[in-house]
Amino acid sequence: MGIVRTTEWTVKLPLEQTDARLRAGLEKIGDKIEGPVGRITATTKGNAFKNRGKGKLTAECTPAGEHTEVVVTVDALGTGHEWVFEQLTEALGADSIDDRGLTEAVSKLGRSAKFFGREAIQNVRTELRRDERVVALVQGTIDDRASSVAVLTTKRLFFYKKGVMSSSFEEFPLKAISSMTLKKAMTGEAIEITASNAKAKITTIMHGYGEAFVRAYRALNTAPSAGVSASAAAPVEAAQPDVLTQLEQLGKLHAAGVITPDEFAAKKAELLARL
Numbered sequence: 001m002g003i004v005r006t007t008e009w010t011v012k013l014p015l016e017q018t019d020a021r022l023r024a025g026l027e028k029i030g031d032k033i034e035g036p037v038g039r040i041t042a043t044t045k046g047n048a049f050k051n052r053g054k055g056k057l058t059a060e061c062t063p064a065g066e067h068t069e070v071v072v073t074v075d076a077l078g079t080g081h082e083w084v085f086e087q088l089t090e091a092l093g094a095d096s097i098d099d100r101g102l103t104e105a106v107s108k109l110g111r112s113a114k115f116f117g118r119e120a121i122q123n124v125r126t127e128l129r130r131d132e133r134v135v136a137l138v139q140g141t142i143d144d145r146a147s148s149v150a151v152l153t154t155k156r157l158f159f160y161k162k163g164v165m166s167s168s169f170e171e172f173p174l175k176a177i178s179s180m181t182l183k184k185a186m187t188g189e190a191i192e193i194t195a196s197n198a199k200a201k202i203t204t205i206m207h208g209y210g211e212a213f214v215r216a217y218r219a220l221n222t223a224p225s226a227g228v229s230a231s232a233a234a235p236v237e238a239a240q241p242d243v244l245t246q247l248e249q250l251g252k253l254h255a256a257g258v259i260t261p262d263e264f265a266a267k268k269a270e271l272l273a274r275l
Helices: 015-029 081-092 102-107 111-116 118-127 209-221 243-255 261-272
Strands: 003-011 030-034 039-044 052-064 067-078 134-142 145-153 156-162 167-173 177-185 188-195 198-205
Touching (some): 015 039, 015 067, 102 118, 118 134, 134 188, 134 209, 145 198, 167 198
Antiparallel strands (some): 003 067, 134 145, 156 167
16 A cells, blocks of 8 residues: 554553553544454544555554563555654553663763754654664764764664655664774764665764764674573583673673663673682
């Protein structure tokens, strides 16, 4: 029918309550709301003046302990997908949705960066996947659009540009990034990455924030692996990273804000116990 967009949320509510809130939100922006608890189908309203076509929506809700995993898919013409996601986010309650570290990353931005990047930041939540968390975020300019952000997660790096009537999204898996450079000028800092023969750039970042972003990327890129398979680790003990080296890398992650103080303390205690 049109352009298909999907978003994933972890809602900190039981299935029945999550389902009820989604249906209440759809009452305001759509019709033909059908389906049993946990599987919703509906038609979303269009608005030609806002380049928002009428669309079809499905919401799959799966219980996960006390929480609910939600996958919402919108098939519509135009650029109204983000608007639908925003309305449903409001219906669920922002505090009820795991923002995967977004709020903490935004809190580290300066006041002007929060202001100019507010529209792009608002839509970042819909781009996040359930298996990733935000490590760092910067606001800057992409193709003369000041409402642009670069977001570093535990899985990828993506650029989001928000325009008056349109938006664009470009992502790069961390493993595909071959280089990241930082440039400084009177007008601010700039970050440019190269990945799989493609390049992306964000400029006019406030001084210091671009450098912190690159530092977070490098710390994440050199972080010790979560574990080594038994078949690989058993034959040669020395094949594992030295404990002191791991402690040093752990300190870099903590300094860059990649891990929380509690996570740092727990992992540090674990490593010290090996000495």
